[in-house]
Amino acid sequence: MYFWDPDVGNFHYGPGHPMKPQRLSVTHSLVMHYGLYKKMQVFRPYRASSHDMCRFHSEEYIDFLERVTPQNIQTFTKSLSHFNVGDDCPVFDGLYDFCSMYTGASLEGAVKLNNECCDIAINWSGGLHHAKKFEASGFCYVNDIVIAILELLKYHPRVLYIDIDIHHGDGVQEAFYLTDRVMTVSFHKYGNYFFPGTGDMYELGAESGRYYSVNVPLKEGIDDASYFQVFKPVIQGVMEFFQPSCIVLQCGADSLAGDRLGCFNLSIRGHGECVKFIRELGLPLLVLGGGGYTVRNVARAWTYETSLLLDEPVSSEIPYNEYFEYFAPDFTLHPEVV
Template sequence: MRSKDKISYFYDGDVGNVYFGPNHPMKPHRLCMTHHLVLSYELHKKMEVYRPHKAYPVELAQFHSPDYVEFLQRITPNTQELFSNEMVKYNLGEDCPVFDNLFEFCQIYAGGTIDAARRLNNQLCDIAINWAGGLHHAKKCEASGFCYINDLVLGILELLKYHARVLYIDIDVHHGDGVEEAFYFTDRVMTVSFHKYGDLFFPGTGDVKDVGEREGKFYAINVPLKDGIDDGSFLRLFKTIILKVMECYAPGAIVLQCGADSLAGDRLGCFNLSIDGHAACVKFVKQLNLPLLVTGGGGYTKENVARCWTVETGALLGVELPNEIPENDYIKYFAPDYSLKCPSGHLENLNSKSYLNTIRQQVCENLSSIQHAPGVQMHEVPPDFYIPDFDEDELNPDERVNRHIQDKHIQRDDEYYEGDNDNDQTMDDS
């Protein structure tokens, strides 16, 4: 073990201000709650805290099609009627609504994951955390499952500039289909997803038989689970499979997606994991001592999401947190007991020992088929930033805002020229 991990943590307060709509399960407000809980436990004092840069369209187009990125830039709630064909083409609508500051939201969470990968690449930290990231369903040319830009794919592409092989691990209750699809034909990324699998459960992919194709054959690993899996069953399977992956694949870096909808009692989930069980996966991956990029993901019972990611921030720092939640701006959400841990649930575990055994055997068999730690012809590393050059003198002086002043803005920029935006609605839903 390294004596002391250096941890970079990325957060921008604006990311929690967006609002998907009154009946939408995705509440970015959970990110503010998480951050305030992290602050209340004083974890920020043990990490380097950064505000991420807003990813440029040209950076997003490293994976996404330029026409899709341009569409996300142009669409607003007021103009979506004019783009009805594009709305269908790019799969925006009920699950992936158009809301105010949609593109800026994407730029912030994707920028955090890209920055995290770059700090790891430059050996400026051992672990990088972006709880706003982990939006694993977005595809090259379309939104999907509340995800518009796939920050994970962009982060992995950054890591591939410095690492021959990258391991992606996903413990969200939903299959990490967008990340798997992006790397389905390559052996440079191994994707491992533990998820609920069933005909009617979104996104309907992730069968154990889906293993990748061509050069990527056997480099996609799916662990399909049934309702009610508990800490013990999940952890035994997780540790066995991840150890076997490490032995066969020998990655240079790991990306861990910590979707909290796999917790017991999640509004959209159906697993029985406690926060301790979920966090045990994070601790296990940390002990592998590789450059580690950690993101959020799903999670639709907000107060449990905030609890979970705070406990996991502590776990990555090697800090055990007291169970009584300290005073913070969102303390009322943690009533009546104001405790950090929440127990596992009472759903029946439909994963029999023989079922889990069969899955484990099949995954290990597939792993035995791969060429041990495939070699890669590494090319010259491209530069980190593909940023257009601006001529300061050509910019309208009225629009030119000093970066430092911009960073001091607490409100969103648009509040200065579009009248008051009332964000209070994000506080009221639960």
């Protein structure tokens, strides 16, 4: 099952902001033009209510998100710093609707998996892993991942969360730091003040959740072979130890080579190899997006990964679509990593 809201790609964080929801429209266009929609059920998702968001977030924070607009922002001066809204996480037109769309899609994906309507649910608009209970962080306002996992926990005794974004999945780790029912596994760049500054290997969880947070800090420049050499045994070990009945995979595409904010050297095939490996574990799977700031490569990766999840090979020649010029000069799904 694949969730797509035709409005989700039309929001703008603001001029010069690296997070561009338009990448979602470009991804969807490729998925459609490759004909992948024929192989899956495509749903217009449910929109999350404030009640849904408050399963994790505080009521005062969600109430603020619902009410603040670029027009009335001056009346919220105190709240802006209190809720960490401003530079990285600006107030933009339709902010609450945007959160409602991407969160609703992740939540509905979890519900469909719980009801055994599908084996894999895909929401490329989700995966906003930095948002905290009381505040926004790192371009993320509502933590759709945490809300989806809370839904999965109604049916699943143990849920495994895997994060291949270049940034540490701090918001998800923090939410489940004290429980043994969710294991969080994050592979990320760590050190040199790289955002968010957390995720060293000694953050293990606490109380009942001790040893249920796994962090794999990596240096810049890591390539496909080295990444997979770490990824595969870590996941195999985690599977053996934790024995989850369900997996949530955050596929942040800022770990790709050439990302505007990233510094890893993964190819689209290399990033996809991790997704394929998780699919082959054969458990119910919720697949989410995340970071990714070079729009053409985000669209390439998530389209290719959609094809891998469907086990449906696609041509490396990009089909003509309304964003065709984004993929110049080579118009290939798999550009060379330099």
